[in-house]
Amino acid sequence: MPSLEEKIRELEEEIRRTPYNKATQHHIGKLKAKLARLREEAERRSTAKGAGRGYAVRKSGDATVALVGFPSVGKSTLLNALTNAESEVGSYDFTTLEVVPGVLEYRGARIQLLDVPGLIRGASRGRGRGREVLSVIRSADLILMLIDVFNLEQYRVLVRELYQAGIRLDAEPPKVKITKKAQGGIRVSSTVPLKSITEETIKAILSEYRLHNAEVVLHEDLDEERFIDALAGNRVYIPSLVALNKIDLVGEEYLREAREKLGRDFVAISASTGAGIEELKERLYSTLGFIRVYMKPQRGEVDREEPLIVRRGTTVAEVCARLHRDFVERFRYAQVWGKSVRFPGQRVGLEHVLEDEDVLTIVVRK
Numbered sequence: 001m002p003s004l005e006e007k008i009r010e011l012e013e014e015i016r017r018t019p020y021n022k023a024t025q026h027h028i029g030k031l032k033a034k035l036a037r038l039r040e041e042a043e044r045r046s047t048a049k050g051a052g053r054g055y056a057v058r059k060s061g062d063a064t065v066a067l068v069g070f071p072s073v074g075k076s077t078l079l080n081a082l083t084n085a086e087s088e089v090g091s092y093d094f095t096t097l098e099v100v101p102g103v104l105e106y107r108g109a110r111i112q113l114l115d116v117p118g119l120i121r122g123a124s125r126g127r128g129r130g131r132e133v134l135s136v137i138r139s140a141d142l143i144l145m146l147i148d149v150f151n152l153e154q155y156r157v158l159v160r161e162l163y164q165a166g167i168r169l170d171a172e173p174p175k176v177k178i179t180k181k182a183q184g185g186i187r188v189s190s191t192v193p194l195k196s197i198t199e200e201t202i203k204a205i206l207s208e209y210r211l212h213n214a215e216v217v218l219h220e221d222l223d224e225e226r227f228i229d230a231l232a233g234n235r236v237y238i239p240s241l242v243a244l245n246k247i248d249l250v251g252e253e254y255l256r257e258a259r260e261k262l263g264r265d266f267v268a269i270s271a272s273t274g275a276g277i278e279e280l281k282e283r284l285y286s287t288l289g290f291i292r293v294y295m296k297p298q299r300g301e302v303d304r305e306e307p308l309i310v311r312r313g314t315t316v317a318e319v320c321a322r323l324h325r326d327f328v329e330r331f332r333y334a335q336v337w338g339k340s341v342r343f344p345g346q347r348v349g350l351e352h353v354l355e356d357e358d359v360l361t362i363v364v365r366k
């Protein structure tokens with residue numbers, strides 16, 4: 001019997017060989033769904049095997065950033081430049097063999113950075129200790145890709161590696177609703193015109209997932225891969241930033257060309273000279289979407305000195321939980337002045353979502 005790895009390779013090969021067009025999409029969709037399930041299975045097995053060891057790093061701070069990049073791009077040097085950590089720097093590859101955490105304090109936010117061992121080609125297939133590394137990356141709030149200024153092609157490779165591991169960068173989860181039914185077959189409807197997928201493809205994919213009776217509602221036009229994403233259990237959606245390192249070794253003109261070649265926005269830095277490091281901190285802070293919330297005691301003045309730093313989307317309940325362990329239980333109501341309310345001093349409940357620079361008063365039972 002062929003092993004799981006062999007089956008995965010065979011499927012990858014078959015997908016590569018099959019021409020992609022409207023007539024073959026359902027067949028390719030089926031193969032890709034099969035492949036997605038086998039990869040999930042492989043992942044489950046390796047996590048089960050590796051339980052107890054691996055790179056479990058405790059999350060701390062207000063957000064966690066995974067620093068990824070090829071060996072020797074300068075990840076450890078950057079971690080040392082940004083944080084209080086002391087990660088070993090080497091002039092040879094794979095100096096760092098464990099995940100090294102550091103904390104960056106910036107504008108009141110505590111950002112945990114994880115220097116993870118060099119991602120390499122094939123990591124998502126379990127080569128090296130890649131798979132364990134990937135599990136750390138998957139739980140990050142932001143992925144910072146560090147690229148060597150002389151090896152721009154590293155960017156594409158990293159994106160592909162992450163993609164194969166179920167990590168979707170700078171994307172929202174697919175807007176698809178799938179409801180299992182007891183009978184009636186597959187019913188597909190959509191709220192937008194569908195150009196990228198056929199009903200036949202949808203049915204072929206669902207059948208790979210052993211779904212034969214279900215109602216499917218699509219709220220976006222998507223292709224077979226994104227439809228599989230909606231079904232697969234291991235997809236994560238994480239924002240990313242790119243930093244180009246070692247710019248001390250190149251000139252202005254080279255950088256200008258790099259901007260065109262890379263085809264996406266990046267921060268130009270030198271981890272060893274410190275150039276661009278302040279800009280990078282600023283970009284980390286803004287991409288993570290921190291907001292400031294000023295607390296005001298019920299009958300007192302607003303504390304403008306020390307705002308609470310939280311992520312965008314934070315609710316009153318989350319602020320309560322952070323201030324005191326039984327604030328949520330004793331909560332009566334809150335009052336808000338600022339962008340998230342219609343009028344100053346509006347009363348809100350625990351589910352209310354705060355905005356940057358809101359003033360918040362929490363009233364609890366004694």
Ligand SMILES: Nc1nc2c(ncn2[C@@H]2O[C@H](COP(=O)(O)OP(=O)(O)OP(=O)(O)O)[C@@H](O)[C@H]2O)c(=O)[nH]1
Nearest residue numbers: 071072073074075076077090094095096270271272
């Ligand atoms: N010129 C220059 N050299 C740098 C810069 N950043 C790092 N280096 C050098 O690049 C080499 C590798 O740096 P590390 O920080 O160890 O790289 P790493 O990505 O952590 O490497 P691994 O842990 O092996 O994956 C060292 O010799 C550093 O001194 C930079 O901005 N400019």
Ligand SMILES: [Mg+2]
Nearest residue numbers: 075076095096
């Ligand atoms: Mg290192």
